[in-house]
Amino acid sequence: MSKAIVIGAGIAGIASAIRLALKGYQVDVYESNAYPGGKLSEFEQDGFRFDAGPSLFTMPQYVEELFKLAGELPQDYFQYEKLDEVCRYFWDDGTHLTAWADTEKFADEIAAKTTSKREELFAFLAKSKQIYEITNHVFLEKSLHKLATFLNIPTLKSILRLPQIDAFRTMAKANESFFSDKKMVQYANRYATYNGSNPYQAPATLNVIPHLEQHFGAYFPKNGMFDITLSLVRLAERLGIKFHYNSYVEQILVENKETKGIIIHAEKRFADVVVSNMDVYFTYKNLLKDAKQPQQILKQERSSSALIFYWGVKKQFKELGLHNIFFSDDYQKEFNTIFKEKGIDDDPTVYINITSKLKADDAPEGCENWFTMINVPNNIGQDWDTLIAKAKLNIIKKINKNLKVNLDELMVTEAILDPRTIESKSFSYQGSLYGTSSNNQFAAFLRHANFSSKIKNLYFTGGSVHPGGGIPLALLSAKIVGEMIPSTS
Ligand code: FAD
Structure with missing residues (x-):
């Protein structure tokens, strides 16, 4: 054998x-x-x-x-x-937006909570779908390094449509053309982080990602x-x-x-x-x-890494769902700090994932398990202990402000994962999450x-x-x- x-x-x-x-x-x-x-x-x-x-x-x-x-x-x-609710978005000015899996409902939400119109979302998602249909066969499902990949009709058809994949402007530029409200541009730019990239540098072809989430759906393993x-x-x-x-x-x-x-x-x-x-x-x-x-x-440049605080919290928050994002005020500055300065911005976008919302036994009664993550640069030998201590203060400050709590008093346990430990635990060069x-x-x-x-x-x-x-x-x-x-x- x-x-x-x-x-x-x-x-x-x-x-x-x-x-x-x-x-x-x-x-x-x-x-x-x-x-x-x-x-x-x-x-x-x-x-x-x-x-x-x-x-x-x-x-x-x-x-x-x-x-x-x-x-x-x-x-x-x-x-x-399948999740009905894909993600809850929060901004420091008090705006809360729920991305519903039902696109019509999400469009209503956008029209009610931002200055963007329903049609802006539909146009954005239509482009996302188009990019998916063109790139799927060529870039995702086959080797790019075998001639046979290119010698078939569907691939040749896709290649003819390559000019439509929006490769010659950045995601950020493209998203400014789709959405009139800055908050929606930020929502759309965030998809670059799904493969550890910078929306102000990455080609708008990455706008394929929302199609995966909004069309095929977001799920939770029971x-x-x-x-x-x-x-x-x-x-x-x-x-x-x-x-x-x-x-x-x-x-x-x-x-x-x-x-x-x-x-x-x-x-x-x-x-x-x-x-x-x-x-x-x-x-x-x-x-x-x-x-x-x-x-x-x-x-080649590596994708970004992550800093995660796993916090056990002795309170349940009605305003939070399974996936929650607290956006920074200046997204471009945040990405510059990560990708150009290789540091962590003082106002980071904070992601909180709480599986106990759907799987109650993940946390003791009355508590929640918070997976609190920010995007950080790959590990090139920064002084991580200092960066992590400062980031923790900034994250807590942001959460306290948004949820009007004192998180220090609610935290009952903590563990931390940072680029160094991501690298050592899975042999991922520089702790990058996505190669x-x-x-x-x-x-x-x-x-x-x-x-x-x-x-x-x-x-x-x-x-x-x-x-x-x-x-x-x-x-x-x-x-x-x-x-x-x-x-x-
Ligand atoms: P890895 O998971 O890196 O596994 C490689 C394995 O090889 C490891 O177990 C390692 O120990 C082993 N190994 C390496 N060298 C050797 C050796 N010489 N001998 C024996 N064993 C060896 N993806 C998503 O789709 N959704 C998300 O929400 C998401 N969020 C993420 C959040 C974080 C914090 C991280 C770290 C990643 C996230 N990702 C997410 C990315 C996703 O986890 C990875 O892309 C995916 O799991 C990579 O799988 P892999 O098989 O390539 O490698």
Whole structure:
């Protein structure tokens, strides 16, 4: 039986393993942590459960697809619900806006609470849909590095429509043309953060993202985000895949320009195919030290990182929902501070995710589990302890002002995740959340391919390679890898 080794049990590593097992491979997954999921994990503290990383679940069809491929019913493993309410937005001047999943209702909300008109939202979302329809086949679902991708009618049709994807102005410029109210421009610009980019630099092609959320919907896994990981691990184990935890892979074995397996605990483990779910930067720097390094790819700008305060709060807030955003007053200044100065603005946009709103046992009675996050730069050796202490004060000040509380008195437990710990826990270079940034028009073409052009039978999956970061794209990278690797029979 042909053997495959997957390095890393991040969501893309697990999904790649499942696809290879279904192609007839005997698959071993080596994971350096004691648990699966990488960034998509959870922890408990003082009676509160927290999803450690991702909090927004979109495109559940890519998860479901894996169960269906295996001939299983997705609902036997994994349940989730569609959200009626996508996000609650707050501004310091007292404006509150709810983004409803029902677009008509959202348009009414915008007309009632801002100076923008209903039609502005419809035009914005129509453009978003158009970009999705053009880019989906070309940029997301196929390798950009295989000629075959381009030699079919749907792709050729998409290529002819590329001038319509709005690649030659920034998101911020485009959004100023869609919305007359500054608050709505800010709402639209925020989508750049969904892949760690800067709306004042990133091409307006990223306006594809609202279509994913507003058209396909935002969802909540009934047992929390970590259940995405756990349910796929259950499926993988059922398919005979073996997970080896606390197992850091030290080297990828290469002989005569072909991979032969890996070295772990100083021992060789042989395989016909190796898939690396480790960040491509560290795959080259740590596991392929003797290989030719793709310098141009590895030196690209990284996406932003995050600073998260996991707070147990002994109060329940009616004005808050599952997803909440407290916007900064000067968004452009905030992004300049993150991307140009590599610092944290004194007035950061604060995101609070509260899963106990939908999953009551995530917090003790009368309490809430707050996942409080701000966007911060990638780790280039800043004085994080000083930055974090200052950011905490600024975040609390902003929340106190908006919710008219004294948060210090309500906090019963705290844990912190910052770019350094994101880097050390998942081997993500500079603690970036989404691999490389999409701050220029060519970003999609500059990500590493899902295979090595120099080393036979070596593949790459996950948020640091094509098509990019975030759960849906990480799952698509696994799909591309799975479809590229030949079946064993
Ligand atoms: P990872 O999750 O990084 O997993 C890689 C795994 O490989 C890790 O478990 C690591 O330990 C293991 N590994 C690495 N090297 C080795 C080695 N040499 N040997 C053995 N094991 C190794 N996405 C969304 O869709 N929605 C969100 O709301 C969202 N929010 C986020 C918030 C935060 C705070 C973070 C950190 C990320 C967020 N993301 C979000 C991004 C999303 O989590 C990632 O894009 C996705 O989980 C990446 O999955 P992955 O499989 O590529 O890699």
